[in-house]
Amino acid sequence: MYGVTAAHKTLTLGTVVRVTNLDNGKSLILRINDRGPYVDGRILDCSFGAAKKLGFHEQGTANVEIKIIEEGDGVYMHHN
Secondary structure (H helix, E strand, O other): OOOOEEEOOOOOOOOEEEEEEOOOOOEEEEEEEEOOOOOOOOOOEEOHHHHHHHOOOOOOOOOEEEEEEEOOOOOOOOOO
């Protein structure tokens, strides 16, 4: 919840993205670690920690730009 991660319906798990809040210019690098969102019209579901750092935790949604930095390998978590 307080981490800086996000859910996306189709991006490969583990993908690293830069998310920019278009309303205030704040940006953050996140890892896609889950599936969702399951609300029509939404393409990304950020953790509370990510939403707070991006400045939209109070209103709950924001217009964002998503840029892929590194494709993931489809694995939820790596264990040694």
